[in-house]
Amino acid sequence: MPSKGVQCYSYIAVPGCEIVFSVPGTNLPKAQLRVFSSDHLEVDKKNIKGPFNFSGIFSFRVTQNGNQITFQDVGINVLTGDNESGSMKTMGNQTSVVTNDVVVTYGFYDAGPGTAGLPSSDQCWVTVTPNYSNWQSQVAPLGSRQGAKPFSKFFLPAVHDVGMNSMQNSNAVINSSALVDVLVQLSPVFGKIAGMMSHDAVMAIAPNIVQGLAITQKDTLPTMLSIGARYFEFRPAFLHKVIRPNHPIPDELYFSHSAIPGMAYAQFLHDVVNFLVAHPAEIVVTQLRWDGVPADCARPSDVDLTNYLNSALADSHGSVVAGNEDDMRNLTIDQLREQRKRLILFANSDSFSTYTDPGNATLNGDSIVAEFEQISPQSQAGKPFTNLQCQATATNIRDAVVYSVLAAGADSSCLMATKPICDSKTLPWITANAGRLVDGELVVAMNDFFDGATADVAIEWSRRRLA
Template sequence: MQTEQTVQSVGGFFNPSKGIDYYAYLGDSQFSIQFQKPSSTTPWGTPGQMLANNFQISESDIGMLEHTGRFQWHLKQNGNEIASRYAEIAPSDGSLGDCNMANMMQTPSLVSPGYAVSYGFYDSGSGKIGTLTNQDQSYVYATANLSNWMRDLVNASPAVGSAPFNCFVLPGAHDAGMFDLNCCQTLLNNDTFRSNLGAAVGVGIATLPTSVVNRIIINLAFTQKDTVNTMLDLGIRYFDFRPGYCITDPTAAGGLYHQHNFIPGYSYEQFLQNCLSWLMSHPTEIVVVALGHSGFNKDFMRASTDTLSAYLDGAMQATHTAGEAGEMPAIVVGDKSDLSSSYNNLIAARKRLIFLNQYGFPNDAAKYDSYNDGYQTTDINVILSALNNMNAGGQNGNDYTVLQLQGTASGAGGGIFGSVATLNDASSPLMSTKAKFDNATYSWLMNNVPGRFSNQQLLVCLNDFADNALTQICSTLTRQRAGA
């Protein structure tokens, strides 16, 4: 796979080109995809494997009268097209023209009764920002509908249902509440918030238009682009959620939101209600939530455990899942002590929302986590090294294990967050590494999870921009760990 922008010589003339790395995962043989540039098409129909390749769109591809060349993909299910996207890319300077993926927050995953599709796009522009890639990025992952994958797995492999829930491998959303701008937009005129934001990106933001400030916030802190319900429909079953008060709210008078350092995301109240309502309509599924406060900018942002418990009680009342007096709740809340129970027993007991917290509760869960300071990187080898240091011995004394698959683009250097503010809404540094990291880490999971970790401890695979490919891989690994 090429990774450098090139300038070729054709017939004695310079022939500048702009590259795009493209990636795919197809869950089964009913799906096929074509990636295209003006002079070339790459078909892919191999299920269960990660595709990685590169196109160079050059001036010779588009002709003397054209400024851009079109990159596009067409996804088919049983021969019928179900999705397609495109980007017009200028080989002369790498600029992005017409594109229906040009706003990251408007590229939601597609879920229908017959399929699920996750996709994303990154515009590298001139490619001169720190150590970020100078190749545009595109990925497409297609699977069957996975909204009831636990049920489907147990129906196909009954041994999974009778094995301890610890045998499951759960696809997880890292910083799961960082997809919603609503709270941030209410703070844009707050001096405390704006000064923290300017300091974080190293640029003055006082005169910047709201659209650019929003872009900075998204590029700095947004780790997801799908709603809670969509992530659940994609099969995500573990949510890393960090509820806290806003940095502008030292008296703790406001509500709780997912906090990424000082940037607020989704409402904790709405998150709980989303999970509970979704579980009511999917009675065969189990969701695990890990509440934490890692990375909070100020100590006062942290809520009390009593407050967090009150939010859960309120959400259960609002969704009518608490049960009337003397009746069994429609959904029973569990904790780490329930991980040794079987899936079948948990479903029978309606214990379908399990909390594995690191917040200060008496029943907090101890996790064996691959994360370290080296994750502030754009180098996939750093992530693979961290994963390779994980083993069954390290699981001893912990309640569950977390394999983090995403990097933190702050390691790219070069003032990247200030720089990308001048580009467009497809310039998230996290999206620049998403597909490349997935291509390596998902393959690592398939090759290394079997035999490396204890089958008697719950395993979580955590990622940014949570997707259905990870869910299918986790389902396969669960079946293997259960001996089914």
């Protein structure tokens, strides 16, 4: 009988919590702590009631001490393999659940038949971790022995392309034929898809292409901070010159993914400062960069950057001031707190990154782990910090993106397919091997669709390094 597979990935770091994955005829409970689990289930017609009913429900339920935290589901047609209904039908609905003491992050990829190396089974991941809004104050309390140690001993959870967490600003500009023409020139994948159809057809599916190429996060910035993120990179620039004069959105700085605008820079700074005011022992690091930003997207002047920063800091009424890269490298955790330098902001750092175009262009994560294996004290020497980049850039694999965009539309991204597959290899590697990294140099662990397991692994290494 027809069936559709679902690969289920789970990670739990809160005692008393349980995840139960379910398909017709089978329940799969998971409760072990800090175990990276991967299990396979089948939505099988033989377990679906009704001779002409081919839709079965896949779901998961998360409980804490028997009390439900969240329940998510999706109806899967075993004949077509398509998602038909449910709370996980689209990526935009898959936002994390935050309570006072627990955070549940999850995602679901609607797989096709396995074209272009993509998985043929649907992919679902669920993590259950503490609410880490105050993790730095817990790992290194003010006045403690740990707080007196260098900030560079931290191992920070990091968000890849934080500004690409919504289509709101992209949708406002992508109806510009001129911008679509620019993207065709800038992006080989966009150009490949555009070459397969008429210009009108390209305009009609342009939002789907952008979502497949550029959206790397699903949650709001305050939620990412609650999950535990403390390092971000932001590429602030103005809109591309072909659309900026038309003012499709306010004329201000936005996160730039090529020529695609994401989160407003003012909003990013505002949210970070508000978080720091509400959590007075936490410290956030942000690097500004412009690699990959087209020259036709005007960059901010130093005066622009200062004005944006001062406007955001004004909301703190003096309780937060900006620190720099030297402060990050040379001051202790408590010195940064005492000097109120809890927003560390700098540009174009000469950090050591594991990212390479060929290494991260993967559908299975093996080449990312191979890059991790190449890290040595010599490669880290003299660098302000080390960036372990866990995310796959499957968007550099043209055929995978073309299939994903044309077949799945906006409901699923190939980045969602690679996310749990890669995490199931990269995060266990960090857990087992991060002790080989230079102990006195800051490390960040970066990921797409930022999740609790990435945060928990990094925070546990912070505990060890500060012990």
